[in-house]
Amino acid sequence: MFGIIRPCKHRLSERLQASWLAHLCGLCLALRDDHGQLARTATNYDGLIISVLVEAQAAREDASWRRTAGPCPLRGMRTASVARGEGARLAAAVSLALASVKIRDHVEDRDGVFGRRPVAVGARAVTRRWDRQSAGSASTVGFDTGVLLEAASRQGELERSLPPGGSVLLVTEPTETATSAAFAHTAVLAGRPGNAAPLAEAGRLFGRLAHLLDAAEDQAADAAGGAWNPLTATGTGRAEAERLCRDAVHGIRLALREVELTDRALVHLLLAHETERAVERVFGPAAHAAACQTRNAGPAAAGSAHPATGGHPHTAAGEHPHDAPPRQAPPGQDPGRTPLPPWVPQGPGFTPIGAKPPRPRNLLAGCAVWALMACTCQLLCCEHDDPFSRERREGWCQRHDCDCADCCDPCNCCNGCDGCDGCGCCDGCDCCDCSC
Helix, strand or coil, X not given: CCCCCCCCHHHCCHHHHHHHHHHHHHHHHHHHHHHCHHHHHHCCCCCHHHHHHHHHHCCCCCCCCEEEEEEEHHHCCEEEEEECCHHHHXXXXXXXXXXXXXXXXXXXXXXXXXXXXXXXXXXXXXXXXXXXXXXXXXXXXXXXXXXXXXXXXXXXXXXXXXXXXXXXXXXXXXXXXXXXXXXXXXXXXXXXXXXHHHHXXXXXXXXXXXXXXXXXXXXXXXXXXXXXCHHHHHCCCXXXXXXXXXXXXXXXXXXXXXXXXXXXXXXXXXXXXXHHHHHHHHHCCCCHHHHHHHHHCCHHHCCCCCHHHCCCCCCCCCCXXXXXXXXXXXXXXXXXXXXXXXXXXXXXXXXXXXXXXXCCCCHHXXXXXXXXXXXXXXXXXXXXXXXXXXXXXXXXXXXXXXXXXXXXXHXXXXXCCCCCCCCCCCCCHHHHCCCC
16 A cells, blocks of 8 residues: 555544545455456555545435445455445556556666566566556546656656756646546546536645655655655755645645535545645644644533543543543552452452453464464454454554554544534534534
8 A cells, every 4th residue: 555645544434434445445446357466556545536536526326336345355354335436447547557657666766676677677567567457447437547657757857857956846747747637537527527627726736745745755765775856856945845735735625615526525534634644744743733632621622520621531631631641450450451349359369250261272273373364364454363362453454554642533623513623624524524
């Protein structure tokens, strides 16, 4: 997976999380069906925005936008409702073309294993195949991926001919052009030609944002490896790059106001809020965490029995609930267990009342179960029983899919129903889909 849009499940309502996964799985399966199993490695978070935009603009008169997919190891061998149709196919074609461009850049820069000749030869063959496949599948939905490939070829020419001290926006122009064309074509597929212009503007700014964030993330590594970086080459400071990124986020929000959508919630979340979080992830958190803490301690949260603590019974005044120290358990008691009544015997020699702990597997059986779970991706992608101790554990992806220190409850963050994240750019809970 790659991309700048990485929504955390702790910030998504149940409906939006299901919709997000439906588009992610729909993109993956569209890549498989149209281009083969290897193409599924091109699944990326940013590409599925194309599918989201098409469905959000279309009139939903039936269930034709969804289908039930079979069991998948990445879902813990469960079935799921996934996105289908022209939106998923366009997203697959765009994702495959972008992945081809990304691999070609790695080969030209000789990054890591791509610096080895056998790997580079194989990678070039894959990119040529993906270019043909993406062009063929995109043509079936009326989109010309030549715009993407031509922009990628101009990218190299611009980088080589860029004068010293030139504007960094000259470097981002090809990416802006490519994403603008892809965003605008979603209006054509959805039968909303009036949305083409504002979506083209939103796509142009999204391309600029993605290019600048990628350059800012890689700047230190590029400097250490001697690779070309647009920020370094143009002398653009981190502060100026951050300003350009935040201006792009603001411009995307303004463009989305002019887009006519049948369901705005997921589009607004991804393009208006997750873009801002991407900027904070690269350049450092802005005032979001402080604002959440202030709002949680303000009048909207003061309706509880503990007004001095901002509505949370176990925190000091001005302290965020997630930052509160854990309550100390009595001596001899497991902090993770519910406190036992005083009449229950406790201490050394006494076994706490409850379910009998599962019997651990021996080394041979544990290794066999571990291998089976690893081959079916259960260790990575879903909650599972530990192969050895049988204790319930979260998957690696669940533990590392976000920076949970920055997560907060949506209803606390948007002050109930007074506005989504306090940004003033949406219609409260109808837009942010919080469950309050």
